[in-house]
Amino acid sequence: MTRRKPVDMSFEDWTERQIREAQERGAFSNLAGAGKPIPDLDKPWSAERWAADLARREGVDLSLALPVPLRLRRDRERLLAGLGTLTSEAQVREVVAEFNDSVREAFRRPTTGGPPMTVGLMDVEVVLDRWRAARPAPEPPPVPDLAPPTAARPWWRRWPGPRS
Template identity: 55%
Template sequence: MTGRKPGGSSFESWVERQVREAAERGEFDGLRGSGEPLRHLDRPFSAEEWAAEKARREGFDVSAMLPPALALRREREVLLRDLAELRSVAEVGAVVEGFNDRVRELYRRPADGPLVVVALLDAAEVRERWERARPAPAPVQEPPAAVVRRRRWWRRAR
């Protein structure tokens, strides 16, 4: 592609000529998706859907694009699903308290959209679920007793 548009030609004709020449050289041959119809032409364009799809294709977490109330609901689901990964009762308590603080803060602010109910977590119930979700500790095996080898009497006599 040339760097500058020649004077006296319209931008449209210059771009179309560049594309036509590249196609004649075969630069578009073998591209991924070549010959396939464009997807989603039957539905109206939505910038939010486009951004979410782009983020998924790139491997990003789309939960950051959620409204705060829905993000907290998602966080609650993930927290309850991954309870077994927490290491101690103190860590469970800290996670539950931090989540409940964020929910209370959400309810203190004026609502931006429709009301989305996010329930507080009950610390005792979450602790019980954590204890049930944890894998059973492996039985402690005592090391084998050291074998005392007795020396023969004739070896002691030497």
């Protein structure tokens, strides 16, 4: 924690003194980005760009900030693109039912500007047909070897026995 500013010292002198002491301690050495130019310093500052950069750095999903029709359109595209990752018909039915519930909920709410609601319900059977077409065909069972087994002679027959 920093010390309190002495009464007889100005803020500028006190601040400069703390910076100089920190430099002498090596508090500013080996910092990330040392010696590199500050990125995007030539671009004008805006709160929107700062917020978008922060969200990108922190890995925040900004799809919830989209208007509902655009978010539903994006969800529909992601659902159809990710059909290959689903492993059963029950999963496909569940995902489509969740999407259709969110579309129904969006139609129940009044629109407050933004694009019109143009996303409709998805037909489960059509999506299941696409899911079946996207899945690789199952491998046929291995063909059994139909060659007759070679009869091995019992050990006593292989025994050469006494030599005469």
